[in-house]
Amino acid sequence: MGVVSNQTIVALSSGANRAAIAVVRVSGRLARFAAEAILDKPLVHRRAQRAILRNPATGARIDDCIAILFAGPHSATGEDVLELHVHGSAAVIAAVLALLPALSDEIRLAEPGEFSRRSLYNGKLDLLQVEALGELLAAETDAQLQQAQRQLSGELGAVARRWADELVQARSWIEAELDFSDEGDVDSGAFGRARRATLALRGEVGAVLSGEAHGRRIREGFSVVITGRPNAGKSSLLNALTRRDVAIVSERPGTTRDVIETSVALAGWPVVYVDSAGIQESTDPIEQEGIRRALSRARQADVVVSVFSHDAPELDAADTGSLGTVRVYSKADLGGQPPPGALMVSSRTGQGLEGLELEIIKRLSASGPAEASLVSRERHRRCLVEMRDCLDRSLAAGLPELAAEDLRGASSALSRLVGQTDLDTVLDRLFEGFCIGK
Numbered sequence: 001m002g003v004v005s006n007q008t009i010v011a012l013s014s015g016a017n018r019a020a021i022a023v024v025r026v027s028g029r030l031a032r033f034a035a036e037a038i039l040d041k042p043l044v045h046r047r048a049q050r051a052i053l054r055n056p057a058t059g060a061r062i063d064d065c066i067a068i069l070f071a072g073p074h075s076a077t078g079e080d081v082l083e084l085h086v087h088g089s090a091a092v093i094a095a096v097l098a099l100l101p102a103l104s105d106e107i108r109l110a111e112p113g114e115f116s117r118r119s120l121y122n123g124k125l126d127l128l129q130v131e132a133l134g135e136l137l138a139a140e141t142d143a144q145l146q147q148a149q150r151q152l153s154g155e156l157g158a159v160a161r162r163w164a165d166e167l168v169q170a171r172s173w174i175e176a177e178l179d180f181s182d183e184g185d186v187d188s189g190a191f192g193r194a195r196r197a198t199l200a201l202r203g204e205v206g207a208v209l210s211g212e213a214h215g216r217r218i219r220e221g222f223s224v225v226i227t228g229r230p231n232a233g234k235s236s237l238l239n240a241l242t243r244r245d246v247a248i249v250s251e252r253p254g255t256t257r258d259v260i261e262t263s264v265a266l267a268g269w270p271v272v273y274v275d276s277a278g279i280q281e282s283t284d285p286i287e288q289e290g291i292r293r294a295l296s297r298a299r300q301a302d303v304v305v306s307v308f309s310h311d312a313p314e315l316d317a318a319d320t321g322s323l324g325t326v327r328v329y330s331k332a333d334l335g336g337q338p339p340p341g342a343l344m345v346s347s348r349t350g351q352g353l354e355g356l357e358l359e360i361i362k363r364l365s366a367s368g369p370a371e372a373s374l375v376s377r378e379r380h381r382r383c384l385v386e387m388r389d390c391l392d393r394s395l396a397a398g399l400p401e402l403a404a405e406d407l408r409g410a411s412s413a414l415s416r417l418v419g420q421t422d423l424d425t426v427l428d429r430l431f432e433g434f435c436i437g438k
């Protein structure tokens, strides 16, 4: 679905579970007509009004609701928008969603993300903000909420617009020098000025990019991988840390083969705990595959929790997470002497669990600035890396023509970032993940 149609769209914008109130939104040319057709009184722009909602064909009363009309362009989508706050019963919602499209061929149910798509085309939000909206709705922890809010504020879009201006300016300096250089009267400092501007821009792009890994971890969750020998107590630890019975525990070594992931919020940080097969020499092909997966997850870990116990020695060549490794001597309730630097933990009694969580949090906090990152998607990273590389090439270029050409490359990477190029492709992919009514 590339273009915005001029049909009027309808969707349930609140959650689908049973609730006291449900919100149905209508956006488009016929929103006002729809309001007049089904409500018993005319609506005033932006005023919440109580009204009786009826099926105009049969006169049957459907609900007593609160209705608000937002006349375009002063609405979320930029079009006329009707919001109906009805009782959240399945029957009322079904009746309203059937009633509205029946009013006209020009009214239909919305597709996922279609409201946001209209906001974007009508200049209410830019692409980066629409992405941030997706993040806000998916946010489960405070860190994710803060990051989504920062991105939703449009800060990156504003920075990108300034960068775009600066790129144009730098290019025009170079081009001026190129065009008039034979005439002898040009400001011969223009090329140098362009290079200084490029250098400053390069620094700014680098700074935003350096926050990207942190931003992406906040969006996707930090991976904390529990690793160790068979029977070390890894699955018991996963269950204890997540306070859920997610992994099978048994006294038989080699119990876990698959990779088990569980997401939790740890002091506001989104964390994905990963449990997997114990590492040992094995001839069983299924166990070998489990071990291969375990090692591969440990290599990508943000934090590795290396577990060992009195009856399962420490892995000597454990992978270290990008944010470090926490060594855990498990089954502490059975006694034993841990080597220095290891935390004593018992999944059975809960001893040491809090200390372990604190150690993990300490490493997560070291990952990046407490403040939310401006970028958090692979798409952002790719555009910014391309822009940075173009700027680097421009700075290294001996000839002004080449320097200008690379600045053009930087501009086009930037315009992809903010959605001035390839917008429809990006949107189609983005909205696959959106729910209807957004």
Ligand SMILES: Nc1nc2c(ncn2[C@@H]2O[C@H](COP(=O)(O)OP(=O)(O)OP(=O)(O)O)[C@@H](O)[C@H]2O)c(=O)[nH]1
Binding pocket: 228, 229, 230, 231, 232, 233, 234, 235, 236, 237, 248, 249, 250, 251, 252, 253, 254, 255, 256, 257, 276, 277, 278, 279, 330, 331, 332, 333, 334, 345, 346, 347, 348, 349
């Ligand atoms: N007393 C005591 N026993 C524990 C503790 N943690 C685990 N165990 C026992 O140790 C055995 C192995 O525990 P698991 O959690 O299955 O160990 P694992 O590391 O996941 O083992 P594999 O999946 O085979 O690699 C089980 O019999 C557990 O009951 C603990 O804190 N205290």
Ligand SMILES: [Mg+2]
Binding pocket: 234, 235, 236, 247, 248, 249, 255, 256, 276, 278
């Ligand atoms: Mg296990």
